[in-house]
Amino acid sequence: MPTILRAARANLLLTPTGTALAVIASILVVRWLGPETYADYATLLALLSWLLLLAESGCNVGLGRFLSEAEAVDARGSLYWKLQFRRWGLALILTLLLVWLGPHWAKASGLPSERWxxxxxxxxGLLAAVMLHGQLASSAMLTSFRHGRLLLMGQSMTIVRALMLGLLAGIIREPLALVSALLALAVIEAVVLHYTATAAFRKERTRLPSGMANAAQAHGLVALFDKLTTALSGGPFLLLVLAGIHGRVELAILAVATDLLQKALSVIGLPISNLVLPMLNASRGDDARYRHQIARLGGLVTTLFAVAVGGIATAIPLGLPLLLGPSYSATVPVAMIWLLPLFFESGVRMIWGVVLLTLGQYRWLMVFNLIYGAISLMIIFFMRDMASLTTLLLSLGILRIFMSLILLGRSARLKMLPPASRPVGIILAAGVACVFALGVQALLATGYPMLQLSIGVGVYAVVMLTFLRWLPLIPQPSYEALCQIAGKYRNLLVHIIPQSVKESRSA
Structure with missing residues (x-):
């Protein structure tokens, strides 16, 4: 438990810092490149995200699941290297296909030939291969709960990336220069991560038991398929599919809105998501402990996401135009439409998607994801030529929420949805606080957007703190987890959410 707590604290302290700097760098890139050029940069990154997804080939999750079993036979190094070689092979094959077919797609989509x-x-393709090498090394460290060292390295590189991207965007303003800079930094990061991760098992090169590498990859492919179907309704896929159909400015608007929301999700969700799979894998042999972990993690994620969604929704109408400038004013409706479906589905999959995976519900997950992916593609290709961007996003958002409810229903049938994991009260409280704060903003039309924004966010914070202080909104297991993670700041947490509230929950 102390190791897990140290990992949780490292996640909560270090991850938001680096991601916040990445958000600042993204805003600088968006403003300095302008909508037309930023659309090309965002499309390049969309291609990168899909290469990372496809060439991942299930190795990250598979390594995390089977690394402890490989340790028992002194073969962690063998498993790690076998999965690395498989991943590099697939990445190079995909890169060759991209080099061959990519220019034809770019020409058909009307993209500028000098950049494509x-x-x-x-x-x-090369950037994707290097990043994937670093990702597998990161998975090995996460499985061992070496979060502090991993995050220190990761956030250090994030700071360097943010500074370099911001500087180059202001001086060169050329997407390929930014991608080249990302490649140089990715090589450095992958080398450091590789040597740090393998230090613990560099000499463990015993021959792997028959079929272990295949079993690891097969286990990971189920999780990968889960990510793949989600990505079919995500911002990067929409950018690639809608290129040549919608204007460059409209695509830039879509890219900015979805990217900033995804980064906000990372700030809030990544510290917990890094812990979910290791914690559930570590407790799957003890049914009572396993259910307790679901209650703790589910309630914690629901609480954090509900408070975050309310706060972000309060800030979007005035905050995005202030951050991005008048050229991107149309990001407001896109972001408001996409906010709730993105966070709701991410929270459900983060906990109960992993629960079903660790319980071996492979066939059900495959069927679920096949249906989900097919419906997503039907909506996109049916509506892309005849509907506005906001209508398309609204349809996909409704689908995301509906399919997430089905996932929760399956978990409930398996008795893996304990009441403490779904605190509805905190969701309602966040909604009420958000509506009240937006109403105050609308009434105070002072002509000073920054003042309105500050007042609105302040009102939301005060209302939420009042609710948390006087109402039993946070489930007992999640409250205990927060107190443990807070460590020496536990007294501050208890001061904000009094002990009496906690006790009333357990009564």
């Missing part, structure tokens, strides 16, 4: 040559696609 074979060299551009080769650069993206």
């Amino acid at each position: 040559s074979s060299t551009s696609f080769a650069l993206i």
Whole structure:
């Protein structure tokens, strides 16, 4: 338990810092490149995200699941290297296909040829391969709960990336230059992560038991398929599919809104998501402990996401125009439509998607994801030529929420949805606080957007703190987890959410 707590604290302290700096760098890039150029940069990153997804090939999750079993036979190094070689092979095959087919797709989509040559696609493919190498090393460290060291390295590189992207965007303003800088930094990061991760098992090269590598990859492919179907309704896929149909400015608006929301999700969700799979894997042999972990993690994620969604929804109408400038004013409706479905589905999959995976519900997950992916593709290809961007996003958002409810229903049938994991009260409280704060903002039309924004966010914070202080909104297991993670700041947490509230919950 102390190791897990140290990992949780490292996640909560270090991850938001680096991601916040990445958000600042993204805003600088958006403003300095302008909508037309930023659309090309965002499309390059969309290609990168899909290469990372496809070439991941289930190795990250598979390594996390089977690394302890490989340790029992002194073969962690063998498993790690076998999965790395498989991943590099697939990444290189996908890169060659991209170099061959990419220019034809770019020409058909009306993308500028000077930015979309074979060299551009080769650069993206190489960047994906290097990043994937670092990801597998990161998975090995996460499985061992070496979060502090991993996050210290990761956030240090995030700071360097943010500074370099911000500087280059202001001086060169060329997407390929930014991608080249990302490649240089990715090589450094992958080398450092690799040597740090393998230090503990570099000499463990015993021959793997027959079928272990295949079993690890098969286990991970189920989780990968889960991510793949979610990505079919995500911002990067929409950018690639809608290129040539919608204007460059409209695509830039979509890219900015979805990217900033995804980064906000990372700030809030990544510290917990890094812990979910290791914690559930570690407790799956003890049914009572396993259910307790679901209650703790589910309630914690629901609480954090509910408070975050309310706060972000309060800030979006005035905050995005202030951050991005008048050229991106249309991001407000896109972001408001996409906010709730993104966070709701991410929270459900973060906990109960992993629960079903660790319980071996492979066939059900495969069928679920096949249906989900097919419906997503039908909506996109049916509506992309005849509906506005906001209508398309609204349809996909409704689908995301509906399919997430089905996932929760399956978990409930397996008795893996304890009441403490679904605190509805905190969701209602966040909604009420958000509506009240937006109403105050609307009444105070002072002509000073920054003042209105500050007052609105302040009102939301005060209302939420009042609710948390006087109402039993946080479930007991999640409250205890927060107190444990808070460590020496526990007294501050108890002061904000009094002990009497906690005790009333357990009564």
